[in-house]
Amino acid sequence: xxxxxxFLQGDExxxxxxxxxxxxxxxxxxxxxxxLRQQESKARVIGVTGSPGSGKSSLTDALIGVARAQNRKIxxxxxxxxxxxxxxxxxGDRIRMMRWHQDxxxxxxxxxxxxxxxxxxxxxxxxxxxxxxxxxxxxxxETVGVGQSEIDIVQVADSTLLVMxxxxxxGVQAFKAGIMEIADVFVINKSDNPSAHRLKREVKAAMxxxxxxxxxxxxxxxxxxxxxxxxxEELWDAIGKHHDYLKESDKLIEQRKQRxxxxxxxxxxxxxxxxxxxxxxKLIEAILSGEMSSAEAANTLFEK
Amino acid sequence: xxxxxxFLQGDExxxxxxxxxxxxxxxxxxxxxxxLRQQESKARVIGVTGSPGSGKSSLTDALIGVARAQNRKIxxxxxxxxxxxxxxxxxGDRIRMMRWHQDxxxxxxxxxxxxxxxxxxxxxxxxxxxxxxxxxxxxxxETVGVGQSEIDIVQVADSTLLVMxxxxxxGVQAFKAGIMEIADVFVINKSDNPSAHRLKREVKAAMxxxxxxxxxxxxxxxxxxxxxxxxxEELWDAIGKHHDYLKESDKLIEQRKQRxxxxxxxxxxxxxxxxxxxxxxKLIEAILSGEMSSAEAANTLFEK
Numbered sequence: 001x002x003x004x005x006x007f008l009q010g011d012e013x014x015x016x017x018x019x020x021x022x023x024x025x026x027x028x029x030x031x032x033x034x035x036l037r038q039q040e041s042k043a044r045v046i047g048v049t050g051s052p053g054s055g056k057s058s059l060t061d062a063l064i065g066v067a068r069a070q071n072r073k074i075x076x077x078x079x080x081x082x083x084x085x086x087x088x089x090x091x092g093d094r095i096r097m098m099r100w101h102q103d104x105x106x107x108x109x110x111x112x113x114x115x116x117x118x119x120x121x122x123x124x125x126x127x128x129x130x131x132x133x134x135x136x137x138x139x140x141x142e143t144v145g146v147g148q149s150e151i152d153i154v155q156v157a158d159s160t161l162l163v164m165x166x167x168x169x170x171g172v173q174a175f176k177a178g179i180m181e182i183a184d185v186f187v188i189n190k191s192d193n194p195s196a197h198r199l200k201r202e203v204k205a206a207m208x209x210x211x212x213x214x215x216x217x218x219x220x221x222x223x224x225x226x227x228x229x230x231x232x233e234e235l236w237d238a239i240g241k242h243h244d245y246l247k248e249s250d251k252l253i254e255q256r257k258q259r260x261x262x263x264x265x266x267x268x269x270x271x272x273x274x275x276x277x278x279x280x281x282k283l284i285e286a287i288l289s290g291e292m293s294s295a296e297a298a299n300t301l302f303e304k
Numbered sequence: 305x306x307x308x309x310x311f312l313q314g315d316e317x318x319x320x321x322x323x324x325x326x327x328x329x330x331x332x333x334x335x336x337x338x339x340l341r342q343q344e345s346k347a348r349v350i351g352v353t354g355s356p357g358s359g360k361s362s363l364t365d366a367l368i369g370v371a372r373a374q375n376r377k378i379x380x381x382x383x384x385x386x387x388x389x390x391x392x393x394x395x396g397d398r399i400r401m402m403r404w405h406q407d408x409x410x411x412x413x414x415x416x417x418x419x420x421x422x423x424x425x426x427x428x429x430x431x432x433x434x435x436x437x438x439x440x441x442x443x444x445x446e447t448v449g450v451g452q453s454e455i456d457i458v459q460v461a462d463s464t465l466l467v468m469x470x471x472x473x474x475g476v477q478a479f480k481a482g483i484m485e486i487a488d489v490f491v492i493n494k495s496d497n498p499s500a501h502r503l504k505r506e507v508k509a510a511m512x513x514x515x516x517x518x519x520x521x522x523x524x525x526x527x528x529x530x531x532x533x534x535x536x537e538e539l540w541d542a543i544g545k546h547h548d549y550l551k552e553s554d555k556l557i558e559q560r561k562q563r564x565x566x567x568x569x570x571x572x573x574x575x576x577x578x579x580x581x582x583x584x585x586k587l588i589e590a591i592l593s594g595e596m597s598s599a600e601a602a603n604t605l606f607e608k
Contacts, residue, residue, distance in 0.1 A: 030597040030598075030599050030600075031597070033597060034594055034595075034596070034597040034600075035594060036594075037591060037592060037593075037594040038593065038594040122598065122599075125598075126598065256592075257585075257588050257592075260587075260588045260591050260592065260598070261580070261584055261588060263591075263598040264580065264584075264587060264588075264591075264598050264601045264602055264605070265573075265576065265577075265580065266598075267598045267599050267601070267602035268576045268602040268605060268606075269569075269573070271602055271606070272569065272572045272576075273569075276565070276568065276569065280565055280568075283564075283568060284561050284564045284565060284568075287341060287564050287567075287568075288341060288560075288564065289341075289342065290338055290339060290340075290341045290342040291338075292338070293334040293335070293337060293338040294334075294426065294429075294430065294564070294567040294568050294570075294571045295334050295426075295571050296334075296338075297568045297571070298568055298571040298572040298575055301568070301572060302572075302575070302606060
């Protein structure tokens with residue numbers, strides 16, 4: 001049986017093999033993905049982001065519990081951009097150690113790849129497409145690190161959860177300009193902490209400053225205590241509502257297209273990166289000495 | 305007289321014109337920059353980043369005062385990536401309204417450009433090169449927004465100041481994994497606030513977690529009150545020491561090369577972006593229907 005056939009029959013080892021091929025940049029992996037792309041995707045891609053220590057992994061673990069009780073098939077893709085900014089164990093490793101490694105309805109995979117400029121690598125995006133084709137109901141995507149990965153996750157996920165916890169200096173004030181656009185659902189985890197109310201008030205105030213327009217999605221603020229399994233149904237419900245909103249407003253299709261567009265760009269970036277690695281020193285010298293403009297250097301890379 | 309000649313004679317209008325040409329993506333601008341690149345640069349490129357409200361603009365304004373007292377020529381480049389994440393007036397506008405618009409030794413310019421994936425546009429990087437060629441002693445670069453711009457500024461600036469202020473929820477805890485690598489100098493502004501000590505302690509603790517190696521630069525933490533001109537000499541001194549460190553460890557040359565490499569990549573990204581804009585819908589359809597892989601789509605863009 002071919003890898004494609006095994007993949008389509010739901011052989012988890014075939015899925016793992018396919019992702020490994022993609023990760024290695026193999027042509028076989030690309031060909032496989034091309035064939036599988038024709039599978040209809042029913043997956044919701046759920047991005048999970050937030051500060052270290054906010055309880056992202058416990059929360060994802062708890063959400064998997066809710067989803068499994070509904071017999072949904074779940075994938076978790078943990079992307080470590082291996083940037084100078086990353087730190088700590090990645091989500092996949094932490095969840096793997098929990099209770100899901102025996103459950104056939106839960107697939108967990110970590111990828112340690114990054115694109116140029118600190119972004120998500122093409123391989124990570126292709127892996128999401130593989131997971132979609134495999135037929136998962138929900139794909140959780142988490143990236144490690146600050147800044148770029150949080151912004152990337154918005155471009156990739158249908159729904160992005162921003163996980164915060166009180167008393168952590170979460171920087172709502174500091175980052176409110178950016179935070180409001182990132183989140184589709186705010187999660188205040190560890191909400192039994194006495195300062196949870198203040199955090200919720202701050203998020204609300206920041207949100208009001210962002211002036212969503214009529215018909216825009218207004219991100220709900222959900223309080224949870226992941227370790228005590230509190231607030232999870234409400235959170236799951238909020239994710240469902242956001243997905244319905246995307247479907248009804250045709251934004252789900254837009255989101256899918258954006259993901260593909262991002263994948264093309266990432267693929268181009270990878271290629272440029274490879275070419276640049278070989279020619280870089282020569283090109284930089286040529287630019288510094290005035291022989292070449294940076295646009296001409298860019299041209300050189302294209303023409304190769 | 306040609307624009308190049310006027311530029312080399314120190315005509316500020318020629319500089320402005322040159323930046324405008326670059327901003328418009330004109331070939332004349334590129335040709336000009338190519339010629340000017342041969343000028344030796346003595347400029348220190350100083351990145352200023354930090355949360356909104358931390359007092360970045362007052363601090364930059366105050367630092368300009370210190371630099372001008374030493375008769376140094378100063379440029380300020382404020383880059384608004386016009387991303388969905390930006391907000392607030394940009395630095396250039398705020399400083400312009402202060403006291404420097406009459407001083408010929410201070411040049412202030414805002415650029416509202418962005419590259420693909422939210423990064424700095426090639427034009428911004430080329431503008432920095434123009435400012436270097438013009439002969440400024442110090443070039444302050446500030447970007448608006450969160451995440452990507454903060455990471456980009458590190459790639460562009462010789463020295464990056466991370467400005468924080470107490471009682472702002474600066475997210476030292478939350479973002480410490482990323483914050484430590486961003487800063488060459490930590491600035492605790494508004495340090496007459498009672499909680500400044502706590503913030504300083506937090507930064508110190510976070511820094512100790514990052515385990516710099518022997519011979520690495522250990523970012524100093526400088527307390528300032530920009531509005532009262534306190535701590536500025538110490539900060540200026542810290543910037544000088546970092547620059548000496550870069551020179552002595554050959555990292556200044558590496559930094560310059562990294563800037564050029566970044567400029568090439570940005571230029572490539574711009575070009576791809578333009579091509580993708582035309583072909584995008586067609587390519588996305590082809591990928592979704594399994595006619596094409598994203599790598600093949602990337603190829604198509606190259607071959608055009």
